[in-house]
Amino acid sequence: MRAALLSLALLPAVAHADPLADLGRALFNDTALSVNGTQSCASCHRPDNGFAYDGAFAEGAVAGHAGIRKPPSLAYQALSPVLHHLVDGEDLLFIGGTMHDGRATGAATGDPAAEQALLPMTNPDEMALPHAACAAARACASQGAAMEALEPGVCALPLDAAATCDNPAPDDPPEAALSLITRALAAYETSPDVMRYSSRFDAWLAGQGGLSADELSGLALFRDKAQCAACHVLTAGPGGRGPVLTDFTYDNLGVPPNPDNPAYRLYGPAWVDRGLAATLATDPLYAPHAAAVEGAVKVPTLRNLWTGKPRAYMHNGWFTTLEGVVRFYNTRDLWPRCTTEKTESQALAARCWPAPEIASTMNRDELGNLKLTEAEEAQLVAFLKTLTDE
Numbered sequence: 001m002r003a004a005l006l007s008l009a010l011l012p013a014v015a016h017a018d019p020l021a022d023l024g025r026a027l028f029n030d031t032a033l034s035v036n037g038t039q040s041c042a043s044c045h046r047p048d049n050g051f052a053y054d055g056a057f058a059e060g061a062v063a064g065h066a067g068i069r070k071p072p073s074l075a076y077q078a079l080s081p082v083l084h085h086l087v088d089g090e091d092l093l094f095i096g097g098t099m100h101d102g103r104a105t106g107a108a109t110g111d112p113a114a115e116q117a118l119l120p121m122t123n124p125d126e127m128a129l130p131h132a133a134c135a136a137a138r139a140c141a142s143q144g145a146a147m148e149a150l151e152p153g154v155c156a157l158p159l160d161a162a163a164t165c166d167n168p169a170p171d172d173p174p175e176a177a178l179s180l181i182t183r184a185l186a187a188y189e190t191s192p193d194v195m196r197y198s199s200r201f202d203a204w205l206a207g208q209g210g211l212s213a214d215e216l217s218g219l220a221l222f223r224d225k226a227q228c229a230a231c232h233v234l235t236a237g238p239g240g241r242g243p244v245l246t247d248f249t250y251d252n253l254g255v256p257p258n259p260d261n262p263a264y265r266l267y268g269p270a271w272v273d274r275g276l277a278a279t280l281a282t283d284p285l286y287a288p289h290a291a292a293v294e295g296a297v298k299v300p301t302l303r304n305l306w307t308g309k310p311r312a313y314m315h316n317g318w319f320t321t322l323e324g325v326v327r328f329y330n331t332r333d334l335w336p337r338c339t340t341e342k343t344e345s346q347a348l349a350a351r352c353w354p355a356p357e358i359a360s361t362m363n364r365d366e367l368g369n370l371k372l373t374e375a376e377e378a379q380l381v382a383f384l385k386t387l388t389d390e
Contacts, residue, residue, distance in 0.1 A: 018191075019146075019149070019150055020150060020183065020184050020187040021184070021187040021188045021190075021191040021193070022146070022188075023143060023146045023147065023150060023180075023184040023187075023188075024184035024185045024186070024187045024188025024189070024191070025188045025191075025193065026143050026146060027041070027139060027143060027181060027184055027185055027188075028040065028041045028042055028045075028185060028188055029041070029042050030139070030142055030143065031043075032138045032139075032141065032142040033121050033127060033129065033135060033138055033139065033142075034061040034121070034127035034128060034129065035061050035062065035127065035128040035129055035130075036061055036062070036128075038061050039060075039061045039126075039127050041074075041120065041185070043058070044058040044067075044071040044120070044126070045071060045073070045074045047193075047194075048307075048309070049307050049309045049311065050073050050075055050303070050304025050305070050307050050388065050389070051073045051074040051075040051194060051304070052071065052072065052073035052074075052075075052304065052311065053070060053071040053312070054309060054310045054311065054312075055070075055310065055312050055317065056070050056258060056260065056261075056312040056316065056317020056318075057069075057070065057260065057261065057262055057317060058071050058126070060123075060124070060125045060126050060127070060128055061126070061127050061128045062124070062125075062128045065124060065125040065126075065128065066125060066262045067123075067125055067126055067262075068125070068261055068262055068263040068266070068273070069100050069273070069315050069316060070312050070313075070314070070315060070316060070317040072099070072100060072298070072300060072315075073300065073301070073303075073304060074189055074194065075194055075195065075196075075301065075303055075304050075389070076194075076195050076244055076245075076246075076301045076303055077098055077113065077189070077300075077301070078098075078112075078113035078186055078189035078190045078194075078195075079190070079195075079237070079238060079244055079248075080096050080097060080098050080106075080112050080113070080248045081095065081096040081106070081112070081248065082096050082097070082105065082106035082107060082110060082111075082112060083095070083096045083097030083102050083105035083106060083107065083112070083279075084096055085286075091292060092286075092289050092292075093249060094249065094250050094276060094280075094293065094296075095247070095248050095249050096112065096248050097112050097279075097298070098112040098113060098115070098116040098298070099116060099119070099298070100275065100297045100298050100315045101274075101275050101276055101278055101279050101297065101298075102250065102276050102279045102298060103119075103278075103279045104116035104119060105279070109182075111182075111183075111186055113185070113186040113189050113190070114182035114183055114185070114186040115182070117181065117182040117185040117186060118132055118135060118178065118181070118182060121135045122134075122135065125262075129165065130165060130168065131168075131169075131170065132173060132178055133164050133167075133170040133173050133174060134161070134164055134165035135178070135181065136164075136173075136174040136177035136178050136181065137160065137161040137164035137165060137174070138161050138165070139177065139181050140154075140155035140161075140174075140177055141161040147177065147180055147181075150180065150184075151176065151180055153176075154176050154177050154180055155177060196389040196390070197241050197242050197389070198389045198390045199242075199303065199386060199387050199388055199389050199390065200386040200388075200390075201242070201383075201386045201387050202242045204386070205242055211383075211386060212382070214378070214379045214382045214383075215379070215382045215383045215385075215386050216383075217376075217379040217383075218379040218380045218381070218382045218383025218384070219383045221372065221376055221379060221380050221383070222234075222380060222383055222384075225370065225371075225372065225376070226329070226330075226370055226372060226376075226380055227366045227367065227370065228302075228380075230366050231246065231247050231249060231251065231299045231366070232245045232246055232247075232299070232301075232302050233245070233246070233247050244301055244303075245301045245302040245303055245387065246299045246300055246301045246302070247299060248298070248299065249298075249299050250275065250276045250293060250296035250297060250298055250299065251296055251297070251299055251363050252275070252293070252294070252295040252296045252297070252356075252358060252361045252362050252363060253314070253328075253329075253332075253362070253363055253367065254332055254356035254357075254358075254359065254362040254363070254368075255314045255315070255316060255318055255319075255328075255356065255357065256318050256347075256353065256354035256355065256356060256357065257272075257273075257316065257318075257354075257357040258316040258317055258318040259341055260317075261316055272295070272357055272358060273295065273297075273315070273316065273357060273358075274290075274294055274295065274358075275293070275294070275295050275296045275297040275315070276290075276293045276296045276297065276298075277290040277291065277293050277294045277295070277296065278290075280293065292361060293361060294358050294360060294361045295356075295357060295358030295361055295362075296361060297315040298315075302384060302387055303387050303388075303389065304387065304388050304389055305322060305384055305385075305387060305388070306322055306384060306385045306387075306388055307388055313325050316357075318344060319344050320344055320345075321344065322381050322384055322385070323377070323378075323381055324344045324345075324348055326372075326377045326380050326381055326384075327348060327377060328353065329367040329368075329370060330367075330369070330370045330371075330372045330377060331353070331368075331369065332353055332367060332368045332369070333364070333368030333369045334368070334369045335351055335352050335353050336352050336353075337352060337353065337354070337355055338350060338352040338353060338354045338355075339352075341354065342354055
């Protein structure tokens with residue numbers, strides 16, 4: 001089990017500075033940080049839906065633009081360490097970083113969450129600001145008083161928002177302002193607002209609440225027969241808090257491609273999502289190992305998987321139900337391949353699965369034919385629903 005290779009001591013300690021987190025909360029909800037003032041971080045990472053998006057692909061601030069992956073939940077992701085590796089037999093096991101493909105490695109700052117914070121703001125398919133200097137100018141215009149209270153002079157540079165954003169190549173990026181913005185957003189993401197540890201499972205772990213017989217059976221399956229805990233580890237998290245329910249590694253589960261992905265419109269029908277491989281390919285040290293992780297994406301926390309609201313699952317949102325995800329884990333290698341394109345509901349009705357987007361690196365050890373009964377699948381889903389923060 002690769003979980004045995006990992007130590008959660010690698011994870012950074014969580015420290016809260018309330019004024020910094022308060023600024024981060026304001027920035028997180030600030031629509032001024034998008035090109036036309038229509039979107040904030042909270043538009044795609046919705047606090048009322050586990051800091052995840054309601055659907056698969058979020059529309060960008062500019063009409064006709066959309067992300068090519070499902071926005072991941074931000075809850076608990078700030079605990080991810082800097083991208084690094086462990087030696088696992090003849091392979092390298094990659095751990096840490098943020099984003100589905102790990103491209104916010106944290107190598108430059110030591111904080112992947114802070115590094116991630118600016119990426120959506122300057123992504124043309126998301127919040128679409130022209131450059132980071134524009135983000136700093138917009139933030140100083142809307143949150144300048146709070147920023148100056150924390151770090152006097154941080155917005156003192158000539159950061160006229162309109163002039164800065166209209167300039168295609170500002171000479172002097174406002175590094176101090178950018179640093180404060182990213183640190184504030186990271187502080188908010190590690191605050192009790194986002195990492196609540198308030199699920200029924202947390203209460204049960206603390207001896208302050210009970211789980212039903214089906215939920216307890218689901219937990220037992222999660223630990224053993226269903227092999228979920230191999231990646232969604234149950235060991236205590238930082239500071240002795242509840243488990244984070246991820247080992248922050250990367251995996252290719254053999255998920256079918258989503259034909260609704262805007263990437264096919266942008267890049268053509270032959271496009272494939274390389275995941276972590278695309279990130280490693282840009283690093284001279286890791287590039288030789290990219291082929292081994294084609295299609296591998298970040299293992300998410302299972303906290304707040306289900307909130308009772310519409311949701312899409314997996315990095316490309318092909319699944320829309322927890323029941324479908326569990327059935328896929330259980331029967332991926334048991335059911336035949338579908339002969340025509342199908343949605344999740346159609347595949348479940350036909351008892352077939354579409355071909356994986358990338359088969360060569362697919363995990364064949366910890367899912368595919370788990371031999372769970374339908375009753376056991378239901379128990380596993382029941383347990384997963386106890387992981388939602390109140």
